[in-house]
Amino acid sequence: MLGKFFRKPESDQAGRVPPGQHLTNGFPVLTYGSTLPISTENWQFRVWGKAKEAVFSWVDFLSLPQSSFTADFHCVTTWSKLDVQWTGVKVLDFMQHLEVDSTAAHVMEHCYGDYTTNIALEDFLRDENFFAHTLFGEPLPPDHGGPLRLVVPHLYAWKSAKWINGLEFLDHEELGFWERNGYHRRGEPWAEERYSSRFS
Ligand SMILES: Nc1nc2c(c(=O)[nH]1)N[C@H]1C(S)=C(S)[C@@H](COP(=O)(O)O)O[C@H]1N2
Numbered sequence: 001m002l003g004k005f006f007r008k009p010e011s012d013q014a015g016r017v018p019p020g021q022h023l024t025n026g027f028p029v030l031t032y033g034s035t036l037p038i039s040t041e042n043w044q045f046r047v048w049g050k051a052k053e054a055v056f057s058w059v060d061f062l063s064l065p066q067s068s069f070t071a072d073f074h075c076v077t078t079w080s081k082l083d084v085q086w087t088g089v090k091v092l093d094f095m096q097h098l099e100v101d102s103t104a105a106h107v108m109e110h111c112y113g114d115y116t117t118n119i120a121l122e123d124f125l126r127d128e129n130f131f132a133h134t135l136f137g138e139p140l141p142p143d144h145g146g147p148l149r150l151v152v153p154h155l156y157a158w159k160s161a162k163w164i165n166g167l168e169f170l171d172h173e174e175l176g177f178w179e180r181n182g183y184h185r186r187g188e189p190w191a192e193e194r195y196s197s198r199f200s
C-alpha cells in the first residue's frame with residue numbers, strides 16, 4: 001500500500017529529505033477544520049502589536065514586487081514534497097512597508113478561520129520566506145490556502161499559515177494553535193523538532 005503513495009528518495013533527492021520523512025508525488029491538503037471561501041474583494045491583511053498598525057488590501061499586496069519561488073515542503077505527519085513552485089511576495093519585500101519596534105522578537109501568524117502559529121522574528125525574516133498567491137502557475141486553490149498563504153520552507157509546514165490575514169509582532173513568545181496542542185515551538189525538520197517535550 002505504502003508504495004503506491006510514497007516513493008523512496010532518489011539519490012539526487014535523498015539529501016533533501018529530512019529524517020523520518022517520505023516523498024509524496026501529490027500535494028495533500030492538511031487543514032484543521034474546513035476551508036472557508038475567501039473573496040479577494042473584502043480581503044484584509046492587518047499588522048499590529050510591536051509594530052506600527054497597518055492594513056493592506058488585496059490590491060496593495062499585488063502592487064508589491066512579485067517573485068517566483070521553488071521550495072521543498074515538509075509536513076510533520078511525515079510527507080515531504082520537493083520543488084513546489086509558487087509566485088508571490090517575499091517576506092523581506094513586504095517588511096519594507098512595515099515599521100517594526102526594536103523590541104519585537106516573535107510573530108504570531110493569524111488567519112481567516114482563526115488558525116494561529118508562532119514563529120521567532122529571526123525565522124520569519126529569512127530571505128527565502130514568502131507569501132504565495134499562485135501554485136504551479138495557477139491561482140492558489142482555496143484548499144491550499146488561497147487567496148494567500150505564507151510559506152516558510154525551512155520549518156515544518158504547519159508554520160506556513162494558509163489564509164493568512166495578519167501578523168502580530170510580540171516582544172515575547174506566545175504559542176499558536178498546534179504549539180499549544182503539543183507541536184514543537186520551532187519545528188525545524190532536520191532536527192526533527194516535531195513535538196514539544198512538555199507532551200512526550
Ligand atoms: N490556516 C491554516 N493554515 C495551515 C493549516 C491549517 O489547518 N490552517 N495546516 C498547516 C499544516 S499542518 C500543513 S502540513 C500545511 C498544509 O498545507 P497544504 O494543505 O497546502 O498541503 O498547512 C499549514 N497551514
Ligand SMILES: [Mo]
Pocket residue numbers: 030075076077157158
Ligand atoms: Mo502538517
